[in-house]
Amino acid sequence: MPKWLGNAVFYEIYPQSFYDSNGDGIGDIEGIIQKLDYVKELGCNALWLNPCFDSPFKDAGYDVRDYKKVAPRYGSNEDLFRLFDEVHKRNMRVLLDLVPGHTSEEHPWFAESKKAYSCGEFKNRYIWTDSWFFWGLEGLKFIAGETERDGCYIVNFFKSQPALNYGFHECREKWQLPPEHPDCIATREALKDIMRFWLLGDKGRGCDGFRVDMADSLVKFDDAQKSATSAIWRNIREMLDSEFPEAAIVSEWSSPPQSIKAGFHADFLLDHGNSGYRSLVRDYKNGGEDNSYFKKDGNGGIAKFLDQYMPWYEATKNDGFISMISGNHDTPRISHRLSPREMSLFFAMQFTMPGVPFLYYGDEIGMRYLYRTHTKEGGYDRTGSRTPMQWNSGANAGFSCAAPEKLYLPVDTESGAPDVESQEKDPQSLINMVKDLLRLRSSNEELGSKPNFEILHSGIQGDRSFFYRRGSFIMGLNPCVNAVQVQISVQKTPEPVYSIGGCGTEKGIFKLEPQSFGMWKC
Ligand code: NOJ
Numbered sequence: 001m002p003k004w005l006g007n008a009v010f011y012e013i014y015p016q017s018f019y020d021s022n023g024d025g026i027g028d029i030e031g032i033i034q035k036l037d038y039v040k041e042l043g044c045n046a047l048w049l050n051p052c053f054d055s056p057f058k059d060a061g062y063d064v065r066d067y068k069k070v071a072p073r074y075g076s077n078e079d080l081f082r083l084f085d086e087v088h089k090r091n092m093r094v095l096l097d098l099v100p101g102h103t104s105e106e107h108p109w110f111a112e113s114k115k116a117y118s119c120g121e122f123k124n125r126y127i128w129t130d131s132w133f134f135w136g137l138e139g140l141k142f143i144a145g146e147t148e149r150d151g152c153y154i155v156n157f158f159k160s161q162p163a164l165n166y167g168f169h170e171c172r173e174k175w176q177l178p179p180e181h182p183d184c185i186a187t188r189e190a191l192k193d194i195m196r197f198w199l200l201g202d203k204g205r206g207c208d209g210f211r212v213d214m215a216d217s218l219v220k221f222d223d224a225q226k227s228a229t230s231a232i233w234r235n236i237r238e239m240l241d242s243e244f245p246e247a248a249i250v251s252e253w254s255s256p257p258q259s260i261k262a263g264f265h266a267d268f269l270l271d272h273g274n275s276g277y278r279s280l281v282r283d284y285k286n287g288g289e290d291n292s293y294f295k296k297d298g299n300g301g302i303a304k305f306l307d308q309y310m311p312w313y314e315a316t317k318n319d320g321f322i323s324m325i326s327g328n329h330d331t332p333r334i335s336h337r338l339s340p341r342e343m344s345l346f347f348a349m350q351f352t353m354p355g356v357p358f359l360y361y362g363d364e365i366g367m368r369y370l371y372r373t374h375t376k377e378g379g380y381d382r383t384g385s386r387t388p389m390q391w392n393s394g395a396n397a398g399f400s401c402a403a404p405e406k407l408y409l410p411v412d413t414e415s416g417a418p419d420v421e422s423q424e425k426d427p428q429s430l431i432n433m434v435k436d437l438l439r440l441r442s443s444n445e446e447l448g449s450k451p452n453f454e455i456l457h458s459g460i461q462g463d464r465s466f467f468y469r470r471g472s473f474i475m476g477l478n479p480c481v482n483a484v485q486v487q488i489s490v491q492k493t494p495e496p497v498y499s500i501g502g503c504g505t506e507k508g509i510f511k512l513e514p515q516s517f518g519m520w521k522c
Contacts, residue, residue: 002209002246004046004093005321006449010358011044014073014329015052016060016408017388018361020400023350026408027320027399029387031074033086037083038420042364042431048211052080052428056106059378059385060158062097062213062331063104066194067194087201088205096198098210100151100191102156102163106142110162114147124183125167125190127154127220130175138175139219151175156217158378166218169228177220177230177396179219188232192239199244209248214266216253219480229323230262237263247298249325252358256312260320266318266356268307268323271331276308277324281346292465294342296515300464302458302477310455315352317451322355333362333385336369341515344433344500345479348517349466351437352475357516360410362389364434376409386411392421433500438521440498446471457486466514474520476503478512485511494520 014339017315019031038303047085049446054069061071087094101462103110105278112122122508128151132144143159144152156163164187177184198207219228233249240247253259269433271277283298287302291299326347327334334343343366350357370384379386388411391398397411397419404410411417423429441447447470456467456474465478465486474494478484487509495503499514 002248002343004208004246005248005356007442008093008356008449009044009441009513010046010048010095010246010323010356010359011042012037012048012050012325012328012360014050014060014386015360017386017399018390019389020402020408020516023401024073025406026073028073029070029083032082033079036086036090036092040090040092041435041500042359043435043442044181044359045091045442046095046208047087048072048358049097051097056104056160056193057096057377059158060376062099062103063106063158063160063378064099065106066108067103068197078202080296081206083220084201084206091210095209095211095248096207097213098191098195098249099213100164102161105160105162106195107142108422113162114149114153115412116148116150118149121186124165124177124181126162128152128175129173155237156214163217163220166220166232167228168220171211172213172221176220179232188235192236195236195240196243199247200295208246209251209265209341213248213252215251215259215262216255219469226258226262230258233259233262256320256322257315257462260316264320265364266321266323268325268328269312270325272330276305279304279308280349281327281334282332284337290337292337294338294346296342296479296481298464298479299461301460301464302438303460306458313451317354317453321449323358324350324353324355325358325360325383326350327360328358329360329386330382331385332371332381333360333367333369335363335366338426340366340430341478341501343367344430345477345515345517347430347434347437348475349477350502350517351434351441351448352473352519354449354470356449360385362433365390365420365423366430367418368409368412369413370410372410373409383409388418390419390485392419397459409447436498444473446473456488459484459486464502467510472521473497474510474522476510476518478503478514478516483511483512484511485509490520494522497521 016027018027020384021031049330052074053064054066054071055061070077109125110124113126137492141155142152152209154163167184168176222228246264250260250266251264255266259267269277280293283292294419299486373383376383386398423431452471459465463484464480465484467476498519502513
Protein backbone atom coordinates (compact mmCIF):
# COMPACT_ATOMS: atom_id res chain seq x y z
CA MET A 1 0.00 0.00 0.00
CA PRO A 2 1.54 3.37 -0.98
CA LYS A 3 2.09 5.25 2.28
CA TRP A 4 0.87 8.60 0.98
CA LEU A 5 -2.54 7.27 -0.02
CA GLY A 6 -3.73 6.99 3.58
CA ASN A 7 -3.43 10.78 3.99
CA ALA A 8 -4.77 11.67 0.57
CA VAL A 9 -7.70 13.94 -0.19
CA PHE A 10 -8.24 14.08 -3.94
CA TYR A 11 -9.42 16.87 -6.17
CA GLU A 12 -10.80 15.74 -9.52
CA ILE A 13 -9.98 18.02 -12.44
CA TYR A 14 -11.75 17.92 -15.78
CA PRO A 15 -8.87 19.53 -17.70
CA GLN A 16 -11.04 21.09 -20.41
CA SER A 17 -12.81 23.25 -17.85
CA PHE A 18 -10.40 24.09 -15.09
CA TYR A 19 -8.25 27.00 -16.16
CA ASP A 20 -7.33 28.27 -19.60
CA SER A 21 -3.83 29.76 -19.41
CA ASN A 22 -3.39 30.64 -23.08
CA GLY A 23 -6.72 32.19 -23.95
CA ASP A 24 -7.86 29.61 -26.53
CA GLY A 25 -11.08 28.92 -24.63
CA ILE A 26 -10.15 25.50 -23.26
CA GLY A 27 -8.42 24.52 -20.05
CA ASP A 28 -4.84 23.27 -20.23
CA ILE A 29 -2.03 21.73 -18.22
CA GLU A 30 -0.26 25.02 -17.64
CA GLY A 31 -3.59 26.26 -16.24
CA ILE A 32 -3.66 23.38 -13.77
CA ILE A 33 -0.08 24.16 -12.74
CA GLN A 34 -1.07 27.77 -12.08
CA LYS A 35 -3.89 26.63 -9.80
CA LEU A 36 -2.01 24.00 -7.79
CA ASP A 37 -1.60 26.35 -4.85
CA TYR A 38 -5.34 26.93 -4.85
CA VAL A 39 -5.98 23.17 -4.63
CA LYS A 40 -3.43 22.81 -1.88
CA GLU A 41 -4.86 25.71 0.14
CA LEU A 42 -8.28 24.19 -0.17
CA GLY A 43 -6.89 21.20 1.70
CA CYS A 44 -6.55 18.66 -1.10
CA ASN A 45 -3.16 17.06 -1.53
CA ALA A 46 -3.76 14.88 -4.57
CA LEU A 47 -5.24 15.26 -8.05
CA TRP A 48 -7.09 13.00 -10.40
CA LEU A 49 -6.99 14.32 -13.96
CA ASN A 50 -9.62 13.11 -16.39
CA PRO A 51 -8.03 11.80 -19.61
CA CYS A 52 -5.67 14.30 -21.17
CA PHE A 53 -4.40 12.13 -24.03
CA ASP A 54 -4.62 12.46 -27.77
CA SER A 55 -8.17 11.68 -28.82
CA PRO A 56 -10.88 12.55 -31.33
CA PHE A 57 -12.94 13.46 -28.22
CA LYS A 58 -16.10 11.60 -29.03
CA ASP A 59 -16.29 10.76 -25.34
CA ALA A 60 -14.40 13.69 -23.83
CA GLY A 61 -11.08 11.84 -24.08
CA TYR A 62 -12.24 8.43 -22.84
CA ASP A 63 -11.67 7.44 -26.46
CA VAL A 64 -7.88 7.41 -26.50
CA ARG A 65 -6.05 7.60 -29.84
CA ASP A 66 -2.55 7.67 -28.39
CA TYR A 67 -1.99 6.65 -24.78
CA LYS A 68 1.47 8.13 -24.70
CA LYS A 69 0.76 11.56 -26.06
CA VAL A 70 -0.87 14.52 -24.37
CA ALA A 71 -3.69 15.98 -26.46
CA PRO A 72 -2.23 19.12 -28.09
CA ARG A 73 -5.16 21.19 -26.85
CA TYR A 74 -3.86 20.68 -23.30
CA GLY A 75 -0.17 21.12 -24.09
CA SER A 76 2.66 18.63 -24.59
CA ASN A 77 4.12 15.64 -22.78
CA GLU A 78 6.76 18.03 -21.43
CA ASP A 79 3.98 20.12 -19.87
CA LEU A 80 2.54 17.06 -18.19
CA PHE A 81 5.98 16.04 -16.90
CA ARG A 82 6.37 19.56 -15.57
CA LEU A 83 2.99 19.25 -13.86
CA PHE A 84 4.25 16.07 -12.13
CA ASP A 85 7.29 17.99 -10.87
CA GLU A 86 5.24 20.95 -9.68
CA VAL A 87 2.82 18.62 -7.91
CA HIS A 88 5.66 16.78 -6.19
CA LYS A 89 7.39 20.02 -5.20
CA ARG A 90 4.26 20.81 -3.21
CA ASN A 91 4.25 17.37 -1.63
CA MET A 92 1.13 16.52 -3.57
CA ARG A 93 0.32 13.53 -5.83
CA VAL A 94 -1.37 13.04 -9.14
CA LEU A 95 -3.33 10.20 -10.71
CA LEU A 96 -3.87 10.04 -14.45
CA ASP A 97 -6.94 8.41 -15.93
CA LEU A 98 -6.22 5.01 -17.43
CA VAL A 99 -8.73 3.63 -19.92
CA PRO A 100 -7.90 -0.08 -20.19
CA GLY A 101 -11.15 -1.43 -21.62
CA HIS A 102 -11.31 0.28 -24.99
CA THR A 103 -9.56 2.70 -27.30
CA SER A 104 -10.79 5.20 -29.83
CA GLU A 105 -11.76 3.73 -33.19
CA GLU A 106 -8.93 5.97 -34.49
CA HIS A 107 -6.24 4.22 -32.46
CA PRO A 108 -3.49 2.78 -34.72
CA TRP A 109 -4.06 -0.65 -33.15
CA PHE A 110 -7.62 -0.57 -34.39
CA ALA A 111 -6.56 0.68 -37.82
CA GLU A 112 -4.44 -2.48 -38.16
CA SER A 113 -7.03 -4.75 -36.62
CA LYS A 114 -9.87 -3.70 -38.90
CA LYS A 115 -8.01 -4.36 -42.17
CA ALA A 116 -9.52 -6.89 -44.59
CA TYR A 117 -7.06 -9.66 -43.86
CA SER A 118 -5.68 -8.45 -40.59
CA CYS A 119 -2.94 -10.66 -39.30
CA GLY A 120 -0.04 -10.26 -36.93
CA GLU A 121 0.20 -8.40 -33.64
CA PHE A 122 -3.09 -6.53 -33.66
CA LYS A 123 -5.37 -9.10 -35.27
CA ASN A 124 -6.84 -10.05 -31.89
CA ARG A 125 -6.17 -6.81 -30.01
CA TYR A 126 -9.93 -6.20 -30.26
CA ILE A 127 -12.81 -8.64 -30.08
CA TRP A 128 -13.94 -9.68 -33.56
CA THR A 129 -16.52 -12.24 -34.60
CA ASP A 130 -15.58 -14.46 -37.54
CA SER A 131 -18.27 -13.18 -39.89
CA TRP A 132 -19.93 -9.89 -40.75
CA PHE A 133 -23.23 -11.72 -40.33
CA PHE A 134 -23.36 -11.93 -36.57
CA TRP A 135 -24.50 -9.28 -34.21
CA GLY A 136 -26.45 -10.65 -31.35
CA LEU A 137 -25.09 -11.92 -28.07
CA GLU A 138 -26.42 -11.15 -24.71
CA GLY A 139 -24.88 -8.21 -22.90
CA LEU A 140 -22.38 -7.30 -25.64
CA LYS A 141 -22.70 -4.49 -28.18
CA PHE A 142 -21.63 -5.40 -31.71
CA ILE A 143 -20.86 -3.15 -34.64
CA ALA A 144 -21.37 -4.63 -38.09
CA GLY A 145 -20.72 -3.36 -41.60
CA GLU A 146 -18.21 -0.64 -40.73
CA THR A 147 -14.91 -2.25 -41.66
CA GLU A 148 -13.27 -4.18 -44.45
CA ARG A 149 -12.54 -7.01 -42.08
CA ASP A 150 -15.16 -9.72 -42.36
CA GLY A 151 -16.42 -9.66 -38.82
CA CYS A 152 -18.21 -7.55 -36.24
CA TYR A 153 -16.44 -5.91 -33.34
CA ILE A 154 -17.60 -5.32 -29.82
CA VAL A 155 -17.69 -1.88 -28.26
CA ASN A 156 -17.41 -1.13 -24.55
CA PHE A 157 -19.36 2.11 -24.40
CA PHE A 158 -20.02 4.33 -27.43
CA LYS A 159 -19.75 3.14 -31.01
CA SER A 160 -16.40 4.94 -31.23
CA GLN A 161 -14.87 2.82 -28.42
CA PRO A 162 -13.99 -0.70 -29.60
CA ALA A 163 -13.35 -3.06 -26.69
CA LEU A 164 -9.83 -4.31 -26.18
CA ASN A 165 -9.46 -8.06 -26.06
CA TYR A 166 -8.64 -9.55 -22.68
CA GLY A 167 -10.54 -12.73 -23.59
CA PHE A 168 -13.69 -14.48 -22.45
CA HIS A 169 -14.03 -16.24 -19.14
CA GLU A 170 -16.52 -18.58 -20.72
CA CYS A 171 -15.89 -19.19 -24.42
CA ARG A 172 -19.03 -20.10 -26.30
CA GLU A 173 -17.94 -19.39 -29.89
CA LYS A 174 -14.67 -20.20 -31.57
CA TRP A 175 -13.74 -16.54 -32.08
CA GLN A 176 -13.84 -16.04 -28.33
CA LEU A 177 -10.37 -16.44 -26.87
CA PRO A 178 -9.59 -17.47 -23.29
CA PRO A 179 -7.79 -14.86 -21.13
CA GLU A 180 -4.62 -16.97 -21.19
CA HIS A 181 -4.40 -16.82 -25.00
CA PRO A 182 -1.10 -15.11 -25.93
CA ASP A 183 -2.97 -12.34 -27.79
CA CYS A 184 -5.02 -11.52 -24.67
CA ILE A 185 -1.90 -11.57 -22.55
CA ALA A 186 -0.35 -9.18 -25.09
CA THR A 187 -3.19 -6.71 -24.46
CA ARG A 188 -2.48 -6.83 -20.73
CA GLU A 189 1.22 -6.32 -21.34
CA ALA A 190 0.50 -3.36 -23.61
CA LEU A 191 -1.44 -1.82 -20.74
CA LYS A 192 1.51 -2.30 -18.39
CA ASP A 193 3.74 -0.62 -20.93
CA ILE A 194 1.47 2.47 -20.92
CA MET A 195 1.44 2.52 -17.13
CA ARG A 196 5.23 2.32 -16.95
CA PHE A 197 5.55 5.14 -19.45
CA TRP A 198 3.64 7.62 -17.27
CA LEU A 199 4.88 6.30 -13.93
CA LEU A 200 8.47 6.77 -15.05
CA GLY A 201 7.95 10.16 -16.64
CA ASP A 202 10.95 11.84 -18.21
CA LYS A 203 13.27 11.71 -15.20
CA GLY A 204 12.29 8.47 -13.50
CA ARG A 205 9.47 9.90 -11.43
CA GLY A 206 6.20 10.50 -13.23
CA CYS A 207 2.60 10.27 -12.09
CA ASP A 208 1.65 8.61 -8.82
CA GLY A 209 -0.83 6.15 -10.20
CA PHE A 210 -4.11 5.89 -12.02
CA ARG A 211 -7.83 6.15 -11.68
CA VAL A 212 -8.93 3.19 -13.76
CA ASP A 213 -11.91 3.55 -16.04
CA MET A 214 -14.49 0.72 -16.12
CA ALA A 215 -11.99 -1.48 -14.35
CA ASP A 216 -14.41 -4.38 -14.08
CA SER A 217 -15.09 -4.56 -17.81
CA LEU A 218 -11.99 -6.34 -19.13
CA VAL A 219 -12.82 -10.04 -19.54
CA LYS A 220 -16.16 -10.74 -21.18
CA PHE A 221 -18.66 -13.30 -19.85
CA ASP A 222 -16.84 -13.14 -16.55
CA ASP A 223 -18.45 -14.83 -13.55
CA ALA A 224 -20.34 -12.92 -10.84
CA GLN A 225 -17.15 -12.52 -8.79
CA LYS A 226 -15.34 -11.13 -11.86
CA SER A 227 -12.61 -13.63 -11.20
CA ALA A 228 -10.96 -13.51 -14.65
CA THR A 229 -10.88 -9.69 -14.73
CA SER A 230 -9.57 -9.71 -11.15
CA ALA A 231 -6.75 -12.06 -12.11
CA ILE A 232 -5.55 -9.50 -14.67
CA TRP A 233 -5.53 -6.73 -12.09
CA ARG A 234 -3.71 -8.87 -9.57
CA ASN A 235 -1.05 -9.49 -12.17
CA ILE A 236 -0.79 -5.74 -12.80
CA ARG A 237 -0.65 -5.06 -9.07
CA GLU A 238 2.29 -7.47 -8.78
CA MET A 239 4.09 -5.42 -11.40
CA LEU A 240 3.35 -2.22 -9.47
CA ASP A 241 4.41 -3.71 -6.14
CA SER A 242 7.74 -4.74 -7.56
CA GLU A 243 8.49 -1.80 -9.86
CA PHE A 244 6.46 1.13 -8.46
CA PRO A 245 5.52 0.36 -4.84
CA GLU A 246 4.44 3.96 -4.25
CA ALA A 247 1.97 3.97 -7.15
CA ALA A 248 -1.75 3.78 -6.40
CA ILE A 249 -4.62 2.41 -8.48
CA VAL A 250 -8.19 3.49 -7.80
CA SER A 251 -10.96 1.67 -9.60
CA GLU A 252 -14.17 2.69 -11.21
CA TRP A 253 -15.84 -0.54 -10.15
CA SER A 254 -18.03 0.41 -7.18
CA SER A 255 -17.81 -2.96 -5.54
CA PRO A 256 -14.96 -2.69 -3.06
CA PRO A 257 -15.06 -6.31 -1.87
CA GLN A 258 -14.27 -7.37 -5.45
CA SER A 259 -11.98 -4.58 -6.54
CA ILE A 260 -9.80 -4.46 -3.42
CA LYS A 261 -9.35 -8.22 -3.63
CA ALA A 262 -8.41 -7.71 -7.27
CA GLY A 263 -5.50 -5.52 -6.18
CA PHE A 264 -6.92 -1.99 -6.24
CA HIS A 265 -5.90 0.26 -3.40
CA ALA A 266 -9.22 2.10 -3.39
CA ASP A 267 -12.60 1.91 -5.10
CA PHE A 268 -15.23 4.59 -5.63
CA LEU A 269 -18.63 4.54 -4.12
CA LEU A 270 -20.47 5.59 -7.25
CA ASP A 271 -23.98 6.54 -8.18
CA HIS A 272 -24.70 3.26 -9.95
CA GLY A 273 -28.31 2.09 -9.71
CA ASN A 274 -29.84 2.21 -6.29
CA SER A 275 -26.57 3.06 -4.60
CA GLY A 276 -25.72 4.32 -1.14
CA TYR A 277 -24.22 7.45 -2.71
CA ARG A 278 -27.51 8.25 -4.42
CA SER A 279 -29.41 7.72 -1.20
CA LEU A 280 -27.39 10.60 0.25
CA VAL A 281 -27.67 13.23 -2.45
CA ARG A 282 -30.26 12.38 -5.08
CA ASP A 283 -32.74 9.79 -4.08
CA TYR A 284 -35.68 11.05 -6.08
CA LYS A 285 -38.01 10.09 -8.84
CA ASN A 286 -38.64 12.59 -11.60
CA GLY A 287 -41.52 14.76 -10.52
CA GLY A 288 -41.74 12.90 -7.21
CA GLU A 289 -40.52 13.50 -3.70
CA ASP A 290 -36.85 13.69 -2.89
CA ASN A 291 -35.80 11.30 -0.14
CA SER A 292 -32.09 12.01 -0.22
CA TYR A 293 -30.67 11.75 3.27
CA PHE A 294 -29.31 15.28 3.16
CA LYS A 295 -32.61 16.83 1.97
CA LYS A 296 -34.05 18.71 4.90
CA ASP A 297 -37.52 17.34 4.29
CA GLY A 298 -36.43 13.95 2.98
CA ASN A 299 -37.76 10.75 4.36
CA GLY A 300 -35.84 7.96 6.05
CA GLY A 301 -32.54 7.84 7.83
CA ILE A 302 -28.98 7.01 6.98
CA ALA A 303 -29.76 3.27 7.00
CA LYS A 304 -30.08 3.02 3.23
CA PHE A 305 -26.53 4.28 2.89
CA LEU A 306 -25.18 2.16 5.71
CA ASP A 307 -26.86 -0.99 4.40
CA GLN A 308 -24.57 -0.79 1.41
CA TYR A 309 -21.57 0.84 3.03
CA MET A 310 -21.09 -1.26 6.15
CA PRO A 311 -20.70 -4.71 4.53
CA TRP A 312 -18.26 -3.16 2.03
CA TYR A 313 -16.37 -1.37 4.77
CA GLU A 314 -16.11 -4.49 6.94
CA ALA A 315 -14.97 -6.60 3.99
CA THR A 316 -12.23 -4.20 2.90
CA LYS A 317 -11.15 -2.10 5.87
CA ASN A 318 -7.84 -3.87 6.38
CA ASP A 319 -6.82 -4.04 2.74
CA GLY A 320 -7.93 -0.90 0.94
CA PHE A 321 -10.04 2.23 0.96
CA ILE A 322 -13.54 3.20 -0.03
CA SER A 323 -13.62 6.53 -1.85
CA MET A 324 -16.62 8.73 -1.24
CA ILE A 325 -17.12 11.29 -4.00
CA SER A 326 -18.85 14.66 -3.91
CA GLY A 327 -19.78 13.92 -7.51
CA ASN A 328 -17.84 13.46 -10.71
CA HIS A 329 -17.88 14.27 -14.40
CA ASP A 330 -20.63 11.67 -14.96
CA THR A 331 -23.07 12.66 -12.22
CA PRO A 332 -25.31 15.71 -11.83
CA ARG A 333 -23.59 18.08 -9.42
CA ILE A 334 -24.69 17.71 -5.80
CA SER A 335 -25.95 21.28 -5.89
CA HIS A 336 -28.64 20.12 -8.32
CA ARG A 337 -30.74 18.79 -5.46
CA LEU A 338 -29.07 20.17 -2.34
CA SER A 339 -29.05 23.69 -0.90
CA PRO A 340 -25.74 25.19 0.33
CA ARG A 341 -26.56 24.15 3.92
CA GLU A 342 -27.45 20.64 2.78
CA MET A 343 -24.20 20.47 0.83
CA SER A 344 -22.16 21.61 3.81
CA LEU A 345 -23.65 18.77 5.87
CA PHE A 346 -22.81 16.33 3.09
CA PHE A 347 -19.20 17.55 3.11
CA ALA A 348 -19.11 17.27 6.89
CA MET A 349 -19.88 13.60 6.51
CA GLN A 350 -17.74 13.00 3.42
CA PHE A 351 -14.63 14.48 5.03
CA THR A 352 -15.02 12.79 8.39
CA MET A 353 -15.56 9.29 7.06
CA PRO A 354 -12.76 6.73 6.71
CA GLY A 355 -11.29 5.97 3.29
CA VAL A 356 -9.98 8.38 0.70
CA PRO A 357 -12.38 11.16 -0.36
CA PHE A 358 -12.61 12.76 -3.82
CA LEU A 359 -13.87 16.30 -4.32
CA TYR A 360 -15.04 17.20 -7.82
CA TYR A 361 -13.77 20.60 -9.02
CA GLY A 362 -16.26 23.36 -8.33
CA ASP A 363 -18.29 21.40 -5.77
CA GLU A 364 -16.42 23.31 -3.07
CA ILE A 365 -18.29 26.45 -4.14
CA GLY A 366 -21.50 24.64 -5.02
CA MET A 367 -21.19 25.15 -8.77
CA ARG A 368 -24.51 24.49 -10.39
CA TYR A 369 -25.57 21.65 -12.65
CA LEU A 370 -26.32 23.43 -15.93
CA TYR A 371 -28.56 20.73 -17.28
CA ARG A 372 -29.69 22.74 -20.28
CA THR A 373 -26.14 22.96 -21.65
CA HIS A 374 -25.93 21.61 -25.17
CA THR A 375 -24.18 18.23 -25.28
CA LYS A 376 -20.43 18.34 -25.89
CA GLU A 377 -18.06 15.49 -26.74
CA GLY A 378 -20.49 12.74 -25.84
CA GLY A 379 -21.45 14.38 -22.57
CA TYR A 380 -25.26 14.51 -23.05
CA ASP A 381 -26.81 15.09 -19.63
CA ARG A 382 -23.34 14.92 -18.07
CA THR A 383 -22.33 18.11 -19.90
CA GLY A 384 -24.00 20.32 -17.29
CA SER A 385 -21.51 19.08 -14.68
CA ARG A 386 -18.51 19.85 -16.88
CA THR A 387 -18.76 23.62 -17.35
CA PRO A 388 -15.84 25.99 -16.69
CA MET A 389 -14.64 26.55 -13.15
CA GLN A 390 -15.88 29.82 -11.71
CA TRP A 391 -12.87 31.61 -10.28
CA ASN A 392 -14.28 35.11 -9.90
CA SER A 393 -17.14 37.35 -10.94
CA GLY A 394 -15.27 38.83 -13.92
CA ALA A 395 -15.40 37.94 -17.61
CA ASN A 396 -15.92 34.20 -18.23
CA ALA A 397 -15.87 33.78 -14.45
CA GLY A 398 -12.09 34.16 -14.64
CA PHE A 399 -11.75 30.84 -16.48
CA SER A 400 -10.40 32.22 -19.76
CA CYS A 401 -9.75 35.47 -21.55
CA ALA A 402 -11.16 34.11 -24.83
CA ALA A 403 -14.33 35.51 -26.35
CA PRO A 404 -17.32 33.83 -24.66
CA GLU A 405 -18.35 32.03 -27.87
CA LYS A 406 -14.89 30.42 -28.04
CA LEU A 407 -15.18 28.71 -24.65
CA TYR A 408 -15.18 24.92 -24.44
CA LEU A 409 -18.53 25.19 -22.70
CA PRO A 410 -20.47 28.27 -21.62
CA VAL A 411 -19.89 29.46 -18.06
CA ASP A 412 -22.74 29.85 -15.59
CA THR A 413 -23.88 33.45 -16.11
CA GLU A 414 -27.21 33.23 -14.29
CA SER A 415 -27.60 35.40 -11.23
CA GLY A 416 -26.25 33.85 -8.05
CA ALA A 417 -23.53 31.90 -9.84
CA PRO A 418 -20.99 31.12 -7.11
CA ASP A 419 -17.31 31.90 -7.53
CA VAL A 420 -14.11 31.23 -5.60
CA GLU A 421 -13.02 34.83 -5.02
CA SER A 422 -16.32 35.97 -3.51
CA GLN A 423 -16.71 32.88 -1.36
CA GLU A 424 -13.20 33.13 -0.01
CA LYS A 425 -14.10 36.52 1.45
CA ASP A 426 -17.18 35.19 3.24
CA PRO A 427 -16.39 33.28 6.43
CA GLN A 428 -19.76 31.47 6.26
CA SER A 429 -19.31 30.28 2.66
CA LEU A 430 -19.26 26.70 1.50
CA ILE A 431 -15.63 26.90 0.44
CA ASN A 432 -14.60 28.04 3.91
CA MET A 433 -16.48 25.15 5.50
CA VAL A 434 -14.75 22.74 3.12
CA LYS A 435 -11.41 24.25 4.16
CA ASP A 436 -12.27 23.95 7.86
CA LEU A 437 -13.31 20.33 7.48
CA LEU A 438 -10.23 19.41 5.48
CA ARG A 439 -7.99 21.17 7.99
CA LEU A 440 -9.56 19.12 10.78
CA ARG A 441 -9.12 15.95 8.78
CA SER A 442 -5.47 16.54 7.97
CA SER A 443 -4.53 17.63 11.49
CA ASN A 444 -6.14 14.66 13.26
CA GLU A 445 -5.05 11.23 12.17
CA GLU A 446 -8.16 9.70 13.71
CA LEU A 447 -10.28 11.58 11.16
CA GLY A 448 -8.29 10.34 8.17
CA SER A 449 -8.52 7.16 6.17
CA LYS A 450 -8.13 4.76 9.13
CA PRO A 451 -10.65 1.96 9.68
CA ASN A 452 -11.81 3.23 13.08
CA PHE A 453 -15.46 3.84 12.18
CA GLU A 454 -18.20 2.99 14.65
CA ILE A 455 -21.91 3.75 14.35
CA LEU A 456 -23.39 5.22 17.52
CA HIS A 457 -26.89 6.11 16.45
CA SER A 458 -28.87 5.93 13.23
CA GLY A 459 -32.35 7.41 13.52
CA ILE A 460 -35.36 7.04 11.26
CA GLN A 461 -38.45 9.12 10.51
CA GLY A 462 -38.88 11.86 13.20
CA ASP A 463 -35.24 11.59 14.23
CA ARG A 464 -33.09 11.08 11.16
CA SER A 465 -29.86 11.92 12.91
CA PHE A 466 -26.68 9.93 12.52
CA PHE A 467 -23.90 9.75 15.11
CA TYR A 468 -20.60 7.98 14.62
CA ARG A 469 -17.31 7.71 16.38
CA ARG A 470 -13.79 7.77 15.00
CA GLY A 471 -11.28 7.15 17.77
CA SER A 472 -11.74 9.96 20.27
CA PHE A 473 -14.03 11.99 17.95
CA ILE A 474 -17.80 11.86 17.88
CA MET A 475 -19.68 13.27 14.93
CA GLY A 476 -23.40 13.99 14.81
CA LEU A 477 -25.46 14.94 11.77
CA ASN A 478 -29.00 16.17 11.76
CA PRO A 479 -30.17 16.82 8.19
CA CYS A 480 -33.80 17.63 8.98
CA VAL A 481 -35.92 20.59 10.04
CA ASN A 482 -36.59 19.52 13.60
CA ALA A 483 -34.06 19.54 16.44
CA VAL A 484 -33.01 16.22 17.95
CA GLN A 485 -31.66 14.99 21.23
CA VAL A 486 -29.91 11.66 21.40
CA GLN A 487 -28.49 9.85 24.38
CA ILE A 488 -25.02 8.44 23.81
CA SER A 489 -23.01 6.94 26.61
CA VAL A 490 -19.57 8.49 26.89
CA GLN A 491 -16.78 8.10 29.43
CA LYS A 492 -15.57 11.71 29.40
CA THR A 493 -17.26 15.06 29.00
CA PRO A 494 -17.40 15.78 25.28
CA GLU A 495 -15.51 18.88 24.21
CA PRO A 496 -16.96 20.69 21.20
CA VAL A 497 -14.52 20.84 18.28
CA TYR A 498 -16.53 22.08 15.32
CA SER A 499 -20.10 22.67 14.31
CA ILE A 500 -22.34 23.77 11.51
CA GLY A 501 -25.57 25.11 12.96
CA GLY A 502 -26.19 24.81 16.67
CA CYS A 503 -25.36 21.83 18.80
CA GLY A 504 -24.52 21.00 22.38
CA THR A 505 -24.27 18.27 25.00
CA GLU A 506 -25.49 17.80 28.53
CA LYS A 507 -25.07 14.68 30.65
CA GLY A 508 -24.72 12.27 27.75
CA ILE A 509 -27.49 13.95 25.71
CA PHE A 510 -26.30 15.24 22.37
CA LYS A 511 -28.44 18.01 20.97
CA LEU A 512 -28.51 19.01 17.35
CA GLU A 513 -30.43 21.98 16.01
CA PRO A 514 -32.24 21.65 12.67
CA GLN A 515 -29.81 21.00 9.80
CA SER A 516 -26.68 20.84 11.84
CA PHE A 517 -23.44 18.98 12.35
CA GLY A 518 -21.39 18.66 15.48
CA MET A 519 -17.96 17.28 16.21
CA TRP A 520 -16.77 16.55 19.74
CA LYS A 521 -13.72 15.06 21.28
CA CYS A 522 -14.15 12.75 24.20
C1 NOJ B 1 -16.59 6.00 -17.33
C2 NOJ B 1 -16.18 7.43 -17.45
O1 NOJ B 1 -16.22 8.04 -16.20
C3 NOJ B 1 -17.12 8.06 -18.45
O2 NOJ B 1 -16.99 9.45 -18.48
C4 NOJ B 1 -16.86 7.44 -19.79
O3 NOJ B 1 -17.79 7.95 -20.73
C5 NOJ B 1 -17.01 5.91 -19.74
N1 NOJ B 1 -16.39 5.34 -18.58
C6 NOJ B 1 -16.41 5.26 -20.95
O4 NOJ B 1 -15.01 5.29 -20.90
